[in-house]
Amino acid sequence: MKSPDTLDVAAHCARAALAMMERHKVPPHPENYAIWYAYVAGRNPELTAAIDAILASGKKFTTKVNDELYERFAVFPQDTAELREVGQRVEEAVGRVLEYLSNANQGTSNYGAALEDFSGKLADGPSAAGLSELISGILSETKVMAELNRQLEQRLENSSNEIARLRNHLDDLKREASTDALTQLANRKLFDHSLNLAVLDARASDAPLSLLMIDIDHFKQFNDTYGHQLGDQVLKLVARSLTEIAQAKDTAARYGGEEFAVILPATSLDKSVEVAEAIRSQVSTKRLTNRRTGQVLGQVTLSIGAAVLRPDDAPEVLVHRADEAMYLAKRDGRNRVKSEAHLENPLTDAAK
DSSP states (O other): OOOHHHHHHHHHHHHHHHHHHHHTTOOOOHHHHHHHHHHHHTOOHHHHHHHHHHHHHTOOOOHHHHHHHHHHHOOOHHHHHHHHHHHHHHHHHHHHHHHHHHHHHHHHHHHHHHHHHHHHHHHTOOOHHHHHHHHHHHHHHHHHHHHHHHHHHHHHHHHHHHHHHHHHHHHHHHHHHTBOTTTOSBOHHHHHHHHHHHHHHHHHHTOOEEEEEEEETTHHHHHHHHOHHHHHHHHHHHHHHHHHHSOTTOEEEEEETTEEEEEEETOOHHHHHHHHHHHHHHHHTOEEEOTTTOOEEEEOOEEEEEEEOOTTOOHHHHHHHHHHHHHHHHHTTSSEEEEHHHHHOTTHHHHO
16 A cells, blocks of 8 residues: 555646646646656656746647657556566576576586596505496496586577577567557657767767658648548558668658658758658659549648758757758648758748
């Protein structure tokens, strides 16, 4: 049973979370409540910093913002439990290996003592009958040692196979935890981690680093008109194009909702615009068709913003600038690419 103090704290956090959600017009869904309870309780410094930044900016907690917070910071108990179980199984397997080695060491010690005893008795000059008995005894000890070695080899092989299977399972869990289930691209958590590393690498190597922020045009209309199943197909279509065009060094991610991102290490701003145009062009050639009736349902287009890392940029600043360029592409008519250069000089296109 929990102590009254713990219950009091939990009740206080619950009331404070609901009050803040009401104040900021956040729907009291279980997912949103989990995030705001964790914020009030101060359990996750990164979550606290993220919500504080939104509050300071004056942005509204839209459905998209709420979904992104949940995707970035929610902890899924089933994943945690499975990781804990695999970790325990690895610990048990390693414990068995240590036990096997301990037993083998004891067997080796016994065998060494038997050989030493045999050597001592030989030095005493045994009779023929005594020598035959000694040889029989050492042969018996040798057979025991051989059997122990055979068992040890088999047990170590079994344990090695089990540990290899568990390691593969952990790799699968790690991959699932960092992959968007629908599109199989990197999820938001992996994107954040990859971008942080890419920024550090770019500064260490003095190489350019560019970022694309991508949004599907009129995506809500697809969902409202044709349903979420078609919306999912649109998301998968865009993800396939990103995978086909992105290189091995790049990281394509589902940033949240209908928004995607591509991290482009060692890529200048001009080159990133070329990559963005290739993505936009490939997706825009696709037509959504009802396979049963043959009816053309519409065209998928993208608005893309590109930005390049500056010397003093934090990762979130780079994201913000690429995002601003993407919104400029939407304001200018959608189905186009804008770079951060257009933010500084909106007449760039007209001047060309």
